[in-house]
Amino acid sequence: MAIVDGKVRNMQRKTAQRAAIEEVLRVEDRPLGIEEILRYGRILVESLNQATVYRNLKLLVEQGWLKQINHPALGTLYERTGKGHHHHFHCHGCNRVFELPCCFLNEQEAVPAGFIVEDHEIFLFGVCPSCAVAVGSDIH
Amino acid sequence: MAIVDGKVRNMQRKTAQRAAIEEVLRVEDRPLGIEEILRYGRILVESLNQATVYRNLKLLVEQGWLKQINHPALGTLYERTGKGHHHHFHCHGCNRVFELPCCFLNEQEAVPAGFIVEDHEIFLFGVCPSCAVAVGSDIH
DNA sequence: TTACTATTGCGAATACATTTGCATTATACA
DNA sequence: TGTATAATGCAAATGTATTCGCAATAGTAA
Numbered sequence: 001m002a003i004v005d006g007k008v009r010n011m012q013r014k015t016a017q018r019a020a021i022e023e024v025l026r027v028e029d030r031p032l033g034i035e036e037i038l039r040y041g042r043i044l045v046e047s048l049n050q051a052t053v054y055r056n057l058k059l060l061v062e063q064g065w066l067k068q069i070n071h072p073a074l075g076t077l078y079e080r081t082g083k084g085h086h087h088h089f090h091c092h093g094c095n096r097v098f099e100l101p102c103c104f105l106n107e108q109e110a111v112p113a114g115f116i117v118e119d120h121e122i123f124l125f126g127v128c129p130s131c132a133v134a135v136g137s138d139i140h
Numbered sequence: 141m142a143i144v145d146g147k148v149r150n151m152q153r154k155t156a157q158r159a160a161i162e163e164v165l166r167v168e169d170r171p172l173g174i175e176e177i178l179r180y181g182r183i184l185v186e187s188l189n190q191a192t193v194y195r196n197l198k199l200l201v202e203q204g205w206l207k208q209i210n211h212p213a214l215g216t217l218y219e220r221t222g223k224g225h226h227h228h229f230h231c232h233g234c235n236r237v238f239e240l241p242c243c244f245l246n247e248q249e250a251v252p253a254g255f256i257v258e259d260h261e262i263f264l265f266g267v268c269p270s271c272a273v274a275v276g277s278d279i280h
Numbered sequence: 281t282t283a284c285t286a287t288t289g290c291g292a293a294t295a296c297a298t299t300t301g302c303a304t305t306a307t308a309c310a
Numbered sequence: 311t312g313t314a315t316a317a318t319g320c321a322a323a324t325g326t327a328t329t330c331g332c333a334a335t336a337g338t339a340a
Contacts, residue, residue, distance in 0.1 A: 013307050013316055034297085049319045054298060056317095070212040072261060076297085089255055104250050107264070111240055114269030115229060121212060121263045124247070129254030153286055153337045174327085189289045194328060196287095216327080 018056045020044035022065075031069055031077035031088065031097045071097065072123055087122040093131025100124070158196045160184035162205075171209055171217035171228065171237045211237065212263055227262040233271025240264070 024040040025032060032040075034053060041048045057078055060066040066078045073090060077097060089098045107117040164180040165172060172180075174193055181188045197218055200206040206218045213230060217237060229238045247257040 011308095011316095015307075015317060017318070047319070051299075051320075052318055058299095072210040072212060087250070089251060089257075092258075098255075100251055100255075105245065105262070110227070110244050110262070111229060111264060111266075114272065115238075115240075115264075116267040116272050117229075117264050118232075118266040120265060122245070122250070122260060123263075124251060124255075124257050124260045126251075126258040127256040132254065132256050151286095151338090155287060155337075157288070187289070191290080191329075192288055198329095 012059075016045050017041075017048055017052050018059075020048060021053060021056050022060070025066065025078065025080055029080075030099060031071070031079035033074060033077050037078065073125075087124065089124040089126065089128065091126065091128035091131055093127050093134070096128065098128060152199075156185050157181075157188055157192050158199075160188060161193060161196050162200070165206065165218065165220055169220075170239060171211070171219040173214060173217050177218070213265070227264065229264040229266065229268065231268035231271055232265065233267050233274070236268065238268060 020041045021037060023044060024037055028036075028040065034050070034057070037057070038048065038050055038053050041053065057066060061068060061078070064081055067081050069077050069079060069088070071077050071088065071090070074095075074097065079099070083099060084101075085103050086099045086101050087103070089100050090096075091098070105120060105122065107120055110120070111117055160181045161177060163184060164177055168176075168180065174190070174197070177197070178188065178190055178193050181193065197206060201208055201218070204221055207221050209217050209219060209228070211217050211228065211230070214235075214237065219239070223239060224241075225243050226239045226241050227243070229240050230236075231238070245260060245262065247260055250260070251257055
């Protein structure tokens with residue numbers, strides 16, 4: 001607690017809604033869009049509202065716990081920070097995006113002479129292991 | 141010319157506007173956004189309107205002469221088709237996107253076992269040769 | 281030239297993601 | 311507990327990209 005301008009100012013409060021949003025992102029452990037966060041979050045807090053999700057995601061990004069990514073096929077996704085450099089695999093079977101740990105790109109080899117590479121992003125597209133199994137074993 | 145339902149139906153007409161849009165994309169020879177296409181196009185056809193640009197881009201995409209790409213930092217861009225597989229370099233000096241010809245990624249090596257890669261996109265970020273020269277020689 | 285109608289320019293309309301205002305709810309300190 | 315106020319739910323508002331309606335313009339075949 002703190003006093004500002006003669007008034008009591010509480011700090012950020014712990015709410016079931018924010019806890020639910022964090023939980024969803026922690027459990028899924030992959031980049032999620034608003035729609036998914038809202039859907040999974042409502043399993044934990046039935047009343048969860050879209051505006052609340054937006055407000056909390058914004059907060060969590062500002063606090064550095066989340067970062068926004070812009071996926072070329074899926075638009076805005078949110079993922080937890082602190083996982084180091086990685087890339088994104090989008091499975092068209094289940095429509096999920098996975099984070100692939102290692103980096104296999106030599107930046108300077110990737111461009112003609114004269115270009116200076118400071119950063120890169122790789123988006124892969126295909127079928128994830130569980131969907132591959134489903135297709136391979138004729139489970140449709 | 142053709143008769144459909146008893147009425148005369150002309151084929152697509154050649155207009156200065158569409159020619160200008162095509163010209164811009166041909167001359168620049170790199171992915172362009174609507175704003176840039178409109179700006180450069182107006183040098184050729186002063187009256188060029190945004191709605192006209194949208195209509196023609198849609199047409200050219202349908203005809204396969206253009207394709208849309210979704211750049212994570214710049215949004216929708218249009219580039220000419222038929223250039224083969226390539227990636228995109230975004231220069232933060234001039235804000236232009238360049239197409240880099242070669243593909244230096246072994247798709248299957250890029251993912252853990254179990255993932256099936258069907259396609260990929262690489263976005264590089266840095267400084268292009270002409271901006272690098274400008275910075276290096278203290279031209280600001 | 282002329283007639284027909286595809287295409288344009290303009291502004292209004294739409295689509296979609298995100299934000300905001302406000303009354304209500306609920307957390308946390310006293 | 312009680313109180314102050316941060317946070318929520320809801321609906322309306324906003325922002326941005328894209329499309330559409332329509333009268334005016336301009337290609338194209340005859």
